[in-house]
Amino acid sequence: MELGTARRRAMGALFTTVALTNTATVLTTTAGTLIAVETGTAAWSGLPSAAGVFGTACGALLAGRLTARKGRRFALLTGYSAATVGAIIAALGGIFGQLVVLLIGQAMLGLGNGAAQLSRYLAADLYPDSRKGFALSSVIWAGTIGALTGPLLIAPTAHVAAVLGLPELSGPILFATLAAGCAALASFLLPADDLNVSTAERKALPWRAIRLPVTAMVAAQVTMVAVMTMTPPQLHHLGHGLDVVGWILSAHIIGMFALAPLSGRFADRFGGRVTIACGIAVLAISTALSVALPESHTIGLPISLFLLGYGWNLMFVGGSSLLSRVLPAGSQGSIDAVVWGSSVLGSIGGGQLFGWGGYSLVAAAAGALVILPVLGGCFARRDEFRAAKPSNPA
Missing domain, CATH: 1.20.1250.20 (MFS general substrate transporter like domains)
Structure with a gap:
């Protein structure tokens, strides 16, 4: 074939x-x-x-x-x-x-x-x-x-x-x-x-070589889950019905998935690091909107939830793009387990924050979390990825 x-x-x-x-x-x-x-x-x-x-x-x-x-x-x-x-x-x-x-x-x-x-x-x-x-x-x-x-x-x-x-x-x-x-x-x-390009020969990498994509994907996952899961309770608290909840969550889902090919093209053109940086910016704008307009079900929350989904998508695609070049299959699965397991933290933590201070507190905490890759000094040097990349035939 x-x-x-x-x-x-x-x-x-x-x-x-x-x-x-x-x-x-x-x-x-x-x-x-x-x-x-x-x-x-x-x-x-x-x-x-x-x-x-x-x-x-x-x-x-x-x-x-x-x-x-x-x-x-x-x-x-x-x-x-x-x-x-x-x-x-x-x-x-x-x-x-x-x-x-x-x-x-x-x-x-x-x-x-x-x-x-x-x-x-x-x-x-x-x-x-x-x-x-x-x-x-x-x-x-x-x-x-x-x-x-x-x-x-x-x-x-x-x-x-x-x-x-x-x-x-x-x-x-x-x-x-x-x-x-x-x-x-x-x-x-x-x-x-x-x-398949064999990944068995890829050697284990030091943490500094993969900390950017891993930290970015976990931060994006927790941020997205925390805000997303607390949006329906917020809308219910404001007296809105399932039609409003469905419309706003649909905007979020479109942001999460529908523009993924665009994110992929962007990652191929400008690199995974730049894609992650754009995702951080989009998530920051999203959470800021949720903090500023927590009761705006016609403009503020739909736009915020759409950006929440697309910011997650940018960081997920950017991180996956970097990891796909350097990690063996077994390690890819381990990191995915960590990323998806972190959803529990976002769900439980979001619920606790919502109970303590409401939706704005959830969004504010999520917005602070999303800059973790920057504050943690996770922007690994490009040569770390280049040195780790296996040969890959076209």
């Missing part, structure tokens, strides 16, 4: 699996949150999301290790197979109203989501250095499909479940099972791993 054909086939498979897995994750998390409220109390509503985040972190770590040892196709197939089993378990939990069973399934589904997140590095490995940013950002963009279509599928799938005599909220999770299974099948379309 020609190199160009193999690349297109691989990118198509990666794009498809990420879109399907993200759709399944959105469906199960949304339905699981509502099931948790129905079977317990409102205080339990965050458990399905927490279980999914935990599974995602574990899945990223597992996928990285398996990729280094068995190759990308085996790693993705394992992750998506686990996700399919998890979705089935979660559906059973939804059908029989067993929250613990649902949480176990949600965590297993997260294993597939972790593999899907790591797919961006696999995409980057298929291309030379001059196109790595665009390659990995294309896979990130696939998340737009799940993020936007997932919520639209909740009502129709719930109706189908009701017609079949099942609990309505089990419908979205049953559809998620189908999506996860299709993702597992699509992973078979990946080419043999001899196409």
